[in-house]
Amino acid sequence: MTSLATAAALLAAAVLLVPLFKKLGLGSVLGYLFAGVVIGPSVIGVVHEPETILHTAELGVTLLMFIIGLELQRERLWALRRSIFGIGTLHLLVCGAALAALAWWANLRPAGALIVGIALAMTSTAFALPALAERGEMDSPHGRETFSVLLFQDLSVIPVLALVGVLGAAAGGDAQTQAIGWPALAAVVGVVLLGRPLLSLMFKFALKCGSHEIFTAAALLTTIGLAWLMTTVGLSSTLGAFLAGVLLADSQFRHELEASIEPFESLLLGLFFMAVGMGVNLDLLKRAPFAMLGLALAILLIKAVMFYLARRFITGAPDRLARPTAIALAVGGEFAFVLLTAAQSARLISNEEGEVIALAVALTMVLAPLLWIVNDRVIARWFVASDEPPPFDRIDDPGTPVIIAGFGRVGQIVGRVLNMRNIKFTAVDASPDHVDSVRRFGNKIYYGDATRLDLMRAAKVEQAQLLVVCVDNTEASLDIVRLVRRNFPNVKILARARNRIHLMELRDLGIEAPIRETFAGSVELAKLVLADLGEDAERIDRLVATFVAHDQEMLDKAQAVFRDEDKLIALSKTSRAELANILREDAEADGRSDNLAPEQQAEKEIRSATQAT
The missing domain is CATH 1.20.1530.20 (Na+/H+ antiporter like fold)
Known part of the structure; x- marks a missing residue:
């Protein structure tokens, strides 16, 4: 052959x-x-x-x-x-x-x-x-x-x-x-x-x-x-x-x-x-x-x-x-x-x-x-019961004003800012390996799954002013919010949202202003892109402010239809057309006559940088 x-x-x-x-x-x-x-x-x-x-x-x-x-x-x-x-x-x-x-x-x-x-x-x-x-x-x-x-x-x-x-x-x-x-x-x-x-x-x-x-x-x-x-x-x-x-x-x-x-x-x-x-x-x-x-x-x-x-x-x-x-x-x-x-x-x-x-x-x-x-x-089933880590660590804090659920890259930044102001908090994370790693750097953190009611009670969440939900898994995040909403309705919840759908799910559960973890960074990146493409700083600020306001308006509209994929796709297409019109009117107000190529390119760059947020 x-x-x-x-x-x-x-x-x-x-x-x-x-x-x-x-x-x-x-x-x-x-x-x-x-x-x-x-x-x-x-x-x-x-x-x-x-x-x-x-x-x-x-x-x-x-x-x-x-x-x-x-x-x-x-x-x-x-x-x-x-x-x-x-x-x-x-x-x-x-x-x-x-x-x-x-x-x-x-x-x-x-x-x-x-x-x-x-x-x-x-x-x-x-x-x-x-x-x-x-x-x-x-x-x-x-x-x-x-x-x-x-x-x-x-x-x-x-x-x-x-x-x-x-x-x-x-x-x-x-x-x-x-x-x-x-x-x-x-x-x-x-x-x-x-x-x-x-x-x-x-x-x-x-x-x-x-x-x-x-x-x-x-x-x-x-x-x-x-x-x-x-x-x-x-x-x-x-x-x-x-x-x-x-x-x-x-x-x-x-x-x-x-x-x-x-x-x-x-x-x-x-x-x-x-x-x-x-x-x-x-x-x-x-x-x-x-x-x-x-x-x-x-x-x-x-x-x-x-x-x-x-x-x-x-x-x-x-x-x-x-x-x-x-x-x-x-x-x-x-x-x-x-x-x-x-x-x-x-x-x-x-x-x-x-x-x-x-x-x-x-x-x-x-x-x-x-x-x-x-x-x-x-084989794994034979050992699970005998070798599982305990459901959660014993939490000896007397009760703190802030509970942080999930102490990864987002939760740790929140914790560092609170430490800077000497505000006490209780941090829990569901990964024993991550908990061990964080403890080696001198941080106080407890192992436990925040979707468990007994852990929330052990952390004295009912005494907290705030619960900050920073877990990476979207389903776990929603489960924690549901659990606390049902059992501790007086505790205010701030939550990290991984993407737009997660954000709307959280808003649907009553979280007023979930924070999209990559949105602010993506907008800043888009501003740098525009600057490197030759746009002046004043116009960049106005353009980005227009985009952010329009994006928030679209989120408010999408909230009503986000469980219907066809309607959500149609709304997204309509929104892009609306944004193009807004940018066109803005360019005409500036007296620009370059057939809008820079505006359209800017809108494309911003949309690319923020499409996953």
Whole structure:
């Protein structure tokens, strides 16, 4: 089959199967793996040499590691140091020891069993992070902990490969494998010391060229060049890409680099998973299906259970942190293939043993999404009752004049102004993670869901002069207003509105003047736009004042019909025509005869800047 036909088959399989798997709740990664199995040599046979595609697709993992490195500014690395070296070490030791014991029980030599245990303890960065991102959990506590452990594993590849060399020397293995330690260390030290100034010079030169394509080429050269350098000294290409990202994490080019690399990374990462699927040896699986599936399942369960127990009973982490982290880290990793290949070269394991273990690692990637499904639909329900945080903190304030419900970016600004005037307030927020974060900065805040009547009573809302509703979720905001209106009718409520519909919902509940959180900022932005387009300051003020007054008038009219979408759309169109007429009359009063292009452009700019407010 021609290369064009192969490319078409790869894209067709991805386009057809990945959306289907996402719709079924199985995740895009499993969709890519299944697509690879289908078009691979074991099924349809569209691709007969998946190794060729895998070599190209591994660039996706390399680019992923570069982007991960870009996110690691020095401050963030320092903040994660305990998780990286503490939890990361715990995971590798506990899971590696358990899996090494299993390998030794399966008659592998002690040295080979040790390396196999470490290899199987490794987790796929290319699998775990996209899976967490797809679930919206990258910024959760277990998402950050998973990232820290994966980062530790990336860093641990250097000493582990050196260990393979030492053990290989004792076993009479490949000389290249034995000599892997010092060149690797020298390469890493050289990159760390010289990389940043040299890379900064290159990117400054690329920017001077004034071509986005040259800048993208420089970004790819950095990633691929350092990846190649690491492979020449026997290390992982992903480590080189990661180091490149870390070196540029604090540079002025970070955001532009991320935007340039991300499209390539996403496409090639999908191709990587398809190539892994193509490489699954279904003949071996057919000969011993239960043994291979059992081995893969054993790896998943041993890693998940051992880390969960260690995290719960050695470090005392709660279930809501330990369990999702253990599941995210249970899958096998791409570094396992690197270590298994090195172990075979060092004659620590046989080729047949390496093939069986590699297939088991690939199968863990197939089974891992199912582990998430079992957790979400079955296991999580067993732990909810016993491990839920208390419904709310004990509130010891004697009663304050202001209650702030929701202490995010809006609530905190209100609180800071009140602190400035020494006005006491009680702040509550429904996110325990956010509460912990805010408390670290010295703020007094209570955990609790303000939609609960018992929390409102505990906060003594009936004694407050004001309840300020700043929660981000619109439904929760409306529920709080309804609750307080019904049970504490004498308390005045001020509320933040996320958008026009939310504002009208709040007004419908009796809130006289909800504050649109982005309206004032958007109007100020529109004024700056007009100024940069050459309008004089006096006319800008008059134009914006006209717009604000007209917008308020439209809100008053829309209040009566906002639950009828057709009428609301018709009113919006009529309102735009009215505003155009007002601007036209204003221009004629000024004696302008430029066919109103500036006014119409100004009206368009203001409407664009405020359409989401």
